[in-house]
Amino acid sequence: MLAEWVDLLLGYASGALDSIREDESYPSLMHWARHEGSALVGGDLALAQALAPELWNQTPLLREDFASEPLARPGPEEPCWCDSGRRHRDCCQQVTLPGPLPAHLMWMLSLRRWRGNTLRRALQFPEVPAQALLEAGIITAENGQPGRAQLILEVFFKCPDWCGMPEQSEPALELLTDLYQERGFNRKKTALLDSAVDHGPPFLRGAALERQCLMYLDSDDLGNARQTFLRALQTLPNAPALAWLEIMLLLHEGHEGEAKERAGFWYRRLSRRDDIEGEQLAFLEELAANPAAALAEQMIHSEEELALPLSDLQEMLGQLGPAPPLSLAVNAEERLEYHFDDIDIAHYEAWQGVFRAMSGDEYELEPGQDVWGHAGDWLDALLRHPGWLASPPILEELAMALTSRMGNLPWMAAPFFTPLHERLSQWLTVIERSGRRFLFAEGNNATLFRLGLALILGLERGSGERARTLAERLLALDGSDPLGLREVLLEQLLRAGHNQEAVRMSEAMAARQAGEEQQWLGLLIGQALALYRLAREEEALEILERVNEVNPYILSLLTRDNPRREPASEDTPLPGSRAEAWQYRVLMREQWISTPGALAWLTRALRTG
Template sequence: MLTAWVEQLLGYASGALEAIRDNEHYPALMAWARTQGAEQCGGSLDMAQALAPIIWNQTPLVRRQFDCEPLAEPRPDEPCWCDSGRAYRDCCLRVELPSVVPTHLMWMLSLREWRGETLKAALESRKAPAQALLEAGIVSAESGNNGRAQQILESLFAGERDWQALAEQIEPAFEILIDLYQERGFLRKRAALIERVIASGPDFLSGAAYERLCLMHLDSGDLASAREAFQNAQRTLPDSPSLAYIEAMVLLHEGNVGKARQRAAFWWRRLARQHQADPDQLDFIAELADDPESTLAEQVINSEEALAGPLTALQALLHTQQRPPRLVLSRSPEGALLYEPSRREASLYAGWIEACEVEIDEDAALGFLGDPWVTAPQWLQGLCANPEWLDAPKVMQALTLALASRFGSLPWMVDTFFTPLAERYAAWLTQLEDAGGTFSWHDADNATLLRTGLALVIGMERGAGPQARALAQRLLALDAEDSLGLRELVIDQLLREGNDDQALAVSEAGPEGADMLGVQMGRVLALYRLARHDDARAVLGEVCAANPYIVRVLCEERPRPARLSVDMPEPGTRAEAWQYRQLMRDQWAASDGALEWLSRQSCARAGESRRSR
């Protein structure tokens, strides 16, 4: 009964709003109520007339700079405000509405209707009720009107608001706005909102902000900051059930699978004892305690909605695949190894591309000429129906790249997809190694196999670091030119493992003049850790000559983020320095005195520069 009333009320209010916008005067609304309003009230003219003044009193009027123009409710013996000519007690006062009309209803509907300058002016007036902003923003986001949703929700979080009064819905509104900033590339706005909520929001909201900050740091690979954000969230909301699986994520990113199990078991006991979680949450945490990686992987797959079934089928397929057929290899006149697809492999790839419709970008180390996940239902179904497609290296390449682009930052997805693919790829890699000779990116179709290896390294880097490094080193041995930039990844992993001597050796073993920023800075950090500070200072001078932003971006506590594109950032740019910070600042911070030493070198060079002028 109440649901039907809500639908009637929304229909009536929407029609009334349209009438008011045509003529912002009360008589026009009453005329509409008598002629059309009854249709929205199940044919009840009395209800249509009784609702009209209630609706009018809460409707913001553009001609009044978004103020309402409320009517004074008449006394029982006075003429009714619906202009029927009858006394109020004999007219609208005797109409019983199924429930109270929400006082923010017309503001909410108006915010969903206004466009352009009118919407902007309404929001800038600061007259919209918080509940109206909240509901209009959420509804706009759910209907795909992202620009409008962002505009409205920004107004909700601007200025002084009683967020505590909106406890049930303000948190999802916060999450939606953060997601909108992420999707639309407003990273500075995202950071500012989180900072403001942490600084001035109630505990339930600042705790959610810390949790979100933790997940953001995990996405960027900044594990030290992720751990700090988690600890702050725990201090703010010590009994939040979401902390159980966020901590599991942090520990898995840190490579502590056993600790993740132990902590999940702790959380289960605590929350069960305190009755702080519902049964479904407790069941999920119990599964985390049993097998955190599989549990989180299953959650990720199930969250893919329409793709959940096909991804589960793909997982089963990959774990039952046999050894692939051998490659057909030849040699160049200089003796280098060459790979070119056989006719069968070309035919298999043709079947794949008919389903996928998106080609690999051959001019990039990683990437497609479009989004392969748009057609994912087609190619996932096609691959599971035709598992022989995986005999073609180009299909392996496309599949691995697609999976790495979507799941490569999640360590718990390694065993689900990347480990079985790596085992299959290893057969081809062994064949290349046994054949002997160089395997250059630029020869024949060699890039297909090398690109597949790079995607596997990226997919396994966070969840299986040693295996990723071992694969990267095997690829480096084949591709001496380091066309894929794998030396940087190997150095980073060695530094994380504390193998500073090996990291230094790898950093010095590449082709002359081909050092990337990450390789050079890895050499600096390795030399610093080995107490070879003079050598580190000399290499740092070369680095700063190539990229003058690196020291400042790396040393500052909260530098301005740089927007990173899909392609590699240009050498020498601030974006390149920012990317390195995202990947490796935690290692500099974890090395005693390293950031302080780095900052001093920057100050010393600045002083020398001023003296030389």
């Protein structure tokens, strides 16, 4: 019955609002109620007449600068306010509404309708009901109007009484955070979440901390992700969402065994509660059995339109057979070259017909445009033509696309990147056994190197040993390292605690760069950390001096907990810039945080230097 009343009320109130907006006249509204409105409430004239004054009293009027013009409620013996001519007790007072009449209803409907300057002026009105803002913002976002939804929800979250916010404000916080993220408003997103953490009630603070933790995970800032998770755990210790959040964090940190143990703990703990939904409990059980596989399946099915093709792609990759032979030839310098054959070319042309993202700069990892906007097209074509997976240029672009979407998710390594790695590994084995050099710049060799780099980045979180081995194999083939594999490999060595190897590799690269003007910042930072871990602090200090010469921002950014973030950009940062320093902070700071005493030592070195 309540649902029927809500539908009936919304229909009637919308019609009443149309009537009011024509001339903002109460007599006109009552004329509409008697002659048209009754049809919207099942022909009940008494109900139509009783509702109209109630709705009039809460309607914001443009001619009153968005204030209402409420009528005084008549006494029992006074003339009824519906202008029927009868006493109130004999007229509208006898009508019992079938359900509640929200006091903010007409404001909510008005906010959904107003556009442009009218909406902006209305949002400046000091007495806009908070519930109207909340509901209008959520509904507007769900109706595909992100700009208007953002305007409305921003006003809602400027409310001074955060602690009085209803529980509906949690999905509103999620919506506004998503809107900021989709529209690239990173500072606004950060400020909103910070405000919710600082001022919100526990349920809202917990939701904001969860989002902050995910943001840190996305940027690979595992130290802040861990701290934020612990704060969320203190705020909402029994929230089911924290279970999968902790498992994600542990997998990012490379603690697969602990992830499985904690998943089992959460399952046992939450299964004793009566308020946990069956689907949640089933997912927790899957997490406890195989955390990475459960998260991978969840992520795939959360892709909505892409869930089925991604699932089919996972199955197809899992069934890849032996790698087909490459078209290899020996050039005049006795080096090996790979060349596209006719089949490669034909397959690649067909693939490009649906993929439409030619790789631009040969050293660029990601395609020149967002290929996920039409991923349904190229995934469907790939599934219909499994033979395309025999073509290295197609595998290169597929790996690039998958890395751009899933490369920072450890649990996606096994289903998507490991099968592609196995195929490339078989090709590399053939090349290695030839005993000939294989250089990036010759023939179409770059395709295999770029495929390798994409797979290294896709594997490094979920299968670090495979990623390191692949990087070493590619460097052994061409030591000139045009793709910057040594920086990637150094970060992997530090993550695995292989400090002696990290020092040897960075020293070898420094010898290669002797006399060159541009030094590789990542190698220097990694070398300094590895030397510190090996208690070779004097040598580490010498490296820090060189780091400061190459980029004067990086040491300060490494030591500060919450520096100003650099805005996201697709452009390669300029050498020596703060943007370059921020890039390396994101890449390396977790290693410094996880090294006992390293940041304190670095801070002292910065002050005394």
